[in-house]
Amino acid sequence: MIRFEEVTKVYRGTARPALNGVSLEILSGEFVFLVGASGSGKSTFLRLVLKEEKPTSGSIHVLGQDLGAISSRKVPYFRRNLGVVFQDFRLLPNKTVFANVAFTLQVIGKSKGFIHEAVPDALRTVGLEGKEGRFPHELSGGEQQRVAIARALVNKPAIMLADEPTGNLDPATSAGIMTLLERINANGTTVIMATHDAGIVDRLQRRVIEVIGGRIVRDERGGGYQTQANPILSQNFGMPGSGAPAGATTVGSSTAGEPR
Numbered sequence: 655m656i657r658f659e660e661v662t663k664v665y666r667g668t669a670r671p672a673l674n675g676v677s678l679e680i681l682s683g684e685f686v687f688l689v690g691a692s693g694s695g696k697s698t699f700l701r702l703v704l705k706e707e708k709p710t711s712g713s714i715h716v717l718g719q720d721l722g723a724i725s726s727r728k729v730p731y732f733r734r735n736l737g738v739v740f741q742d743f744r745l746l747p748n749k750t751v752f753a754n755v756a757f758t759l760q761v762i763g764k765s766k767g768f769i770h771e772a773v774p775d776a777l778r779t780v781g782l783e784g785k786e787g788r789f790p791h792e793l794s795g796g797e798q799q800r801v802a803i804a805r806a807l808v809n810k811p812a813i814m815l816a817d818e819p820t821g822n823l824d825p826a827t828s829a830g831i832m833t834l835l836e837r838i839n840a841n842g843t844t845v846i847m848a849t850h851d852a853g854i855v856d857r858l859q860r861r862v863i864e865v866i867g868g869r870i871v872r873d874e875r876g877g878g879y880q881t882q883a884n885p886i887l888s889q890n891f892g893m894p895g896s897g898a899p900a901g902a903t904t905v906g907s908s909t910a911g912e913p914r
C-alpha cells in the first residue's frame with residue numbers, strides 16, 4: 655500500500671536530511687502511529703506520501719503507483735485516494751459545516767446529487783448530524799476536527815493521514831476523535847497518524863514507527879509510546895513514584911537499537 659525504499663529527503667538550503675535512508679512498508683488496513691521528537695521527520699514523511707514533497711533520493715510507491723512517475727498534472731487525481739487531517743483543522747472559516755465538506759467534492763466535479771448524499775453521510779459518520787448549517791467558529795475544537803475528518807472521509811479515501819490530529823484537543827475530546835479514527839480504520843481505511851500523545855499510543859497498542867533525526871529507530875507492532883530519544887531521562891522518569899507509566903524503564907529492550 656505504501657512502500658519507501660531508501661528514501662532520503664534533504665530540504666533546499668539545509669545540510670541535515672529531514673529523512674535519512676528510510677525503508678518501510680505499510681500494509682492495507684494498518685493503523686500506524688508515527689512518533690518522535692519535534693523535527694524528527696514525521697511531517698516530512700506524511701508530505702512525501704502526499705507527493706507534496708519529492709524525495710532527494712530513493713523511491714516511494716503508494717497504492718501501487720511510483721510517485722516519481724506521476725506527472726504534476728496527475729497529482730490531484732492521485733490525492734483523491736488520500737484524506738488528510740491536521741492539528742489546526744484548516745477549515746474554511748466563511749463556509750458552513752456542510753459547505754466545508756462539500757467543497758472537496760465540488761472541486762473534483764462531483765454532481766449535486768452525489769454531494770447531497772455523500773456529505774450528510776460523512777457528517778453522520780463523525781457524529782455531526784444537525785450541525786450542517788453552523789460555521790467553524792460556532793463549533794468546539796473537537797467538533798471542528800470532526801468536520802475536518804468528515805471532509806477527509808467524504809471521498810472514501812483508501813488512506814487517511816493525520817498530523818497530530820489531537821494536538822489542540824483536551825484528553826476527553828481526543829479520546830472521541832481516536833474512537834472515530836479507529837472506527838474509520840475498522841471499516842478498511844489505512845490510518846497513519848503522527849502524534850506526541852503518549853497516552854493515546856499506549857492505549858491503542860498499534861504499530862508504532864519511531865523516528866529520530868530522520869531515521870527509523872523502532873518499528874514495533876502492538877507498541878507503546880515510550881521513545882528511545884533519551885533513555886537515561888526516560889529511566890529516571892520511570893523510577894517508582896515518578897508518575898511515569900509502568901514499563902518506562904524497558905527502553906533498550908526488544909527492538910531497541912535496530913534501525914531499519
Ligand SMILES: Nc1ncnc2c1ncn2[C@@H]1O[C@H](COP(=O)(O)OP(=O)(O)OP(=O)(O)O)[C@@H](O)[C@H]1O
Pocket residue numbers: 665666668671672690691692693694695696697698699
Ligand atoms: N520546508 C522546509 N524547508 C527546510 N527545512 C524543513 C522544511 N520542513 C521541515 N524542515 C526540517 O526538516 C526536519 C524535519 O521536520 P518535520 O516537520 O518533518 O518534523 P516533525 O517530526 O514533523 O516535527 P513536529 O513534531 O514538530 O511536527 C526539521 O529539521 C525541519 O526543520
